[in-house]
Amino acid sequence: TQLLEQSPQFLSIQEGENLTVYCNxxxxxSSLQWYRQEPGEGPVLLVTVVTGxxxxxxxxxxxxxxxxxxxxxxxxxxxxxxxxxxxxxAGTNNAGNNRKLIWGLGTSLAVNx
Amino acid sequence: GAGVSQTPSNKVTEKGKYVELRCDPISGHTALYWxxxxxxxGPEFLIYFQGTGAADDSGLPNDRFFAVRxxxxxxxxxxxxxxxxxxxxxxxxxxxxxGETTEAFFGQGTRxxxx
Numbered sequence: 001t002q003l004l005e006q007s008p009q010f011l012s013i014q015e016g017e018n019l020t021v022y023c024n025x026x027x028x029x030s031s032l033q034w035y036r037q038e039p040g041e042g043p044v045l046l047v048t049v050v051t052g053x054x055x056x057x058x059x060x061x062x063x064x065x066x067x068x069x070x071x072x073x074x075x076x077x078x079x080x081x082x083x084x085x086x087x088x089x090a091g092t093n094n095a096g097n098n099r100k101l102i103w104g105l106g107t108s109l110a111v112n113x
Numbered sequence: 114g115a116g117v118s119q120t121p122s123n124k125v126t127e128k129g130k131y132v133e134l135r136c137d138p139i140s141g142h143t144a145l146y147w148x149x150x151x152x153x154x155g156p157e158f159l160i161y162f163q164g165t166g167a168a169d170d171s172g173l174p175n176d177r178f179f180a181v182r183x184x185x186x187x188x189x190x191x192x193x194x195x196x197x198x199x200x201x202x203x204x205x206x207x208x209x210x211x212g213e214t215t216e217a218f219f220g221q222g223t224r225x226x227x228x
Binding site for chain 2: 006033040041042043044045048086088090101102103104105106108
């Protein structure tokens with residue numbers, strides 16, 4: 001069974017601080033996505049990474065896919081209160097044409113003013 | 114519509130009753146997923162459709178849960194003899210299955226409460 005472990009599970013920081021969220025697995029993924037979810041809403045896709053070692057930037061967010069495609073990180077610079085939410089990573093292993101997403105349990109981020 | 118639509122948004126039912134949850138995916142998306150999410154947790158995979166057929170139903174917890182997608186578009190998740198432990202937000206997502214990535218677009222979910 002493929003598992004994705006996210007850490008930390010909860011994070012509470014002050015506005016302006018930097019943070020990193022990790023997503024780790026013992027399995028290799030064809031691609032990995034990061035989602036952000038707000039209360040009462042479904043997850044919204046932030047980024048997809050496909051190539052080992054890939055780094056993608058989305059404004060203050062930096063996403064990295066590990067060289068072996070088993071892990072990923074999300075780094076937020078100068079966090080803002082609007083960054084508050086549940087951050088989820090999800091991976092795909094397209095072996096056998098199965099497109100099921102494997103999900104981490106999420107990191108709940110609270111950015112305090 | 115432009116996005117994934119789920120109805121109802123909230124459903125309160127009594128233990129032992131039957132419920133149906135509906136999902137209208139994004140037009141043209143061949144893949145449709147059902148997930149269940151508890152408060153503060155990540156989504157738990159239930160079932161995945163590719164077109165009309167269930168490509169993977171390994172996440173359905175037991176035979177009280179069933180889902181259909183008869184015309185390859187709208188899907189209905191059916192739960193028989195509901196139990197209090199079935200209370201959760203049921204999320205539907207759809208995607209195009211092209212290339213090496215599977216980008217899923219989610220609905221807002223149906224919050225099911227079994228009392």
